[in-house]
Amino acid sequence: MGIPGTWRLRNQRLALIGEVCHTCGKKIFPPRDVCPDCAREAQHAFRFSGRGEIYSFTTVFNPPAGFEEYAPYTVALVKLEEGPIVTAQLTDVEPDQVAIGQPVEMVTRKLQDESRAGVISYGYKFRPRMSAT
Amino acid sequence: MxxxxxxxxxxxxxxxxxxxxxxxxxxxxxxxxxxxxxxxxxxxxxxxxxxxxxxxxxxxxxxxxxxxxxxxxxxxxxxxxxxxxxxxxxxxxxxxxxxxxxxxxxxxxxxxxxxDVGGKLTAALAQAADAEYELAHGITFVGLNALLMRRYMHEYGVRHEDFAGFSINAHANAVGNPYAMFRRPITLEDFKHADMICDPINLLDSSPMxxxxxxxxxxxxxxxxxxxxxxxHIVGSALATDCLSIHDRRDPLWLQAAEDSARRAYAQAGVTPQDIDLFELHDAFTIMSALSLEACGFAERGKGWRLAAEGEIRPGGRIPICTMGGLKARGHPVGATGVYQIVEAVLQLRGEAGACQIPDARLAMAQNIGGSGATIITHILEAEE
Structure with missing residues (x-):
């Protein structure tokens, strides 16, 4: 993803800002402008807490182009406490220490260093929850 | 029409x-x-x-x-x-x-x-998923299926080796198909000891490029x-879509577009799952076979794997699948696979499937899946009277 894309997604990547549907109350991440439940417009920004739990996970040993230097890394589906599931890498934890149901929290980390385009993209990853809740 | x-x-x-x-x-x-x-x-x-x-x-x-x-x-x-x-x-x-x-x-x-081989091909295949919210996090296509398989095993208490029957059946059937890539049988021991690719998915859960x-x-x-x-004759034809990302699905373990397209195809053909003589399903990974059988009404939710474990997917079983090797053993040239499935169903219904022939096959179903379930096409074919 180049410079415009990285800039465009800064609110989602860095602050986990999604949307809330003012018709039915559903919290939405990633933002999609139309509520997936009631199909009404839902463009009101909503900032997620960043707290959730592991829904599923796997460790990638054969990465796609652009991720070679990071492999192996663990990717999870994280169920946020507000409802949505997000796909994200786990950090600060060994793969054999991960379990379904484990509480996690969002942190900001480097996602990819695309040196050819001069862009270092940062965004959300999740780690075992450390903060008081 | x-x-x-x-x-x-x-x-x-x-x-x-x-x-x-x-x-x-x-x-x-x-x-x-x-x-x-x-x-x-x-x-x-x-x-x-x-x-x-x-x-x-x-x-x-x-x-x-x-x-x-x-x-x-x-x-x-x-x-x-x-x-x-x-x-x-x-x-x-x-x-x-x-x-x-x-x-x-x-x-x-x-x-x-x-x-091309290696990382570029892996990245190209992954474009089936959401570039901004899945691929940006380094997930691969195998990885997405691994997320589903681990959750499935967790939710339904299923062991990895319980999926072995899918791959064993596919390889056994491919032996008789001269167009198949891997015309050799595999055993339960082979399945259990295959190299890990993306846990819990190993090499023998996966179809080959x-x-x-x-x-x-x-x-x-x-x-x-x-x-x-x-x-x-094409007596049922339907295409249904779902969200691109697994994380956006109402239920990640349910292939809604498989259910929707199958339901429409059954209705158009005026048949039920019990009428289908063979099913060419999209076994890109063993987990997909289980999810497809469940969504299409051949097994209850969480029990698709049992059809494999009990041998019901083999020729002569309740619902023979992947009768000429499936994606697993015929091979999975991705954009060609859906046509291979239909060609194989036609050969079965013309009685020209050779060593793979399902006796007296009259109704065949073929189901092709795009991505991890976002586009699913179901066709039902009927033999000439």
Whole structure:
């Protein structure tokens, strides 16, 4: 993803800002402008807490182009406490220490260093929850 | 709407065809299908393909393949729906004939994967998923299926080896298919000890990347008997979509588009799952087979794996699947796969499946899945009376 894309997604990547549907109350991440439940417009920004739990996970040993230097890394589906599931890498934890149901929290980390385009993209990853809740 | 029939089929062996390019593979399948039907031309061609732009630096396949097959000038366009591109192309051909716009259509699925290997191919395949919210986090296509499989095992208390029956069946069936990539059986021990790719998915849960092309010729049922071969009738055809990302699904472990497309196809054909004699499903990974059987009404939620464990998916079982090797052992040239499935179903219904023949097969279902479930196409085919 180049410079415009990285800039465009800064609110989602860095602050986990999604949307809330003012018709039915559903919290939405990633933002999609139309509520997936009631199909009404839902463009009101909503900032997620960043707290959730592991829904599923796997460790990638054969990465796609652009991720070679990071492999192996663990990717999870994280169920946020507000409802949505997000796909994200786990950090600060060994793969054999991960379990379904484990509480996690969002942190900001480097996602990819695309040196050819001069862009270092940062965004959300999740780690075992450390903060008081 | 007019009834639509398949009057010719053709395919190349699935494998690593270092000596043949995308266009040559497509021509080989189209030419075989046209000979099988006894036709010398067509009014339109739909080309199913996913990766040509990424891997072969070639877009614009409609014109390229039509011209290369000696059909310069006809309507021709590429149809893309990730790994569902092949059956999506057949669906477009079906609509063109059913609507009365065209009388003679060629649908060809073609994929050339071995022009690149490694990370670039892995990244190209992953484009079936959401670039901004899945791929940006380094997930691969195998990885997405691994997320589903781990959750499935957790939710339903299933062990990894409980999926072995899917791969063992596919490999056993491929032995009799001269076009299959892996014509050798595997054992439970092989499955249990295969190399891990992306836990819990190991090498023998996974279908292989490959080159290949397959083609069908379609015409209105009312004209089907004017051609030389035994026609097979498309009695159900449906395409349904779901969200691109697993994380956006209402229930990640339910293939809603499989249920929706199968339900519509059953209704159109006036049949139920119990009537289906064989099912060419999209076993890109063993977990997909289980989810597909559940969504299509062959097993209850969380119990699709049992059909494999109990041998009900083998020839002679309750619902034989992957009768000519499936994606696992025939091979998975992604954008061609959906057409291979239909070609194999046609061979079964014409009684020409050789060592793979399911006795007295009259109704066959084929289901092709794009991505991790976002585009799913289901066809039901019926043998000639």
């Amino acid at each position: 007019r009834g639509v029939s398949i009057i010719g089929v053709g395919q190349t062996p699935v494998g690593e065809h270092w000596d043949r390019s995308l266009r040559h593979l497509a021509y080989e399948a189209v030419s075989a299908a046209m000979q099988d039907a006894g036709v010398e031309g067509a009014h339109a061609m739909y080309v199913g393909n996913m990766l040509s732009g990424e891997i072969s630096n070639q877009s614009h396949l409609g014109a390229l393949i039509a011209d290369f097959c000696g059909l310069r000038g006809i309507e021709a366009v590429k149809i893309e729906a990730a790994c569902g591109s092949g059956a999506a192309a057949v669906r477009m051909g079906y609509l063109a004939v059913a609507s009365g716009v065209h009388d003679l259509i060629i649908c060809v699925g073609v994929e050339k994967m071995t022009d 490959a080159d290949g092309a397959a083609a069908v010729v379609l015409c209105p049922t009312e004209q089907a008997h004017a051609f030389k071969g035994k026609p097979v």
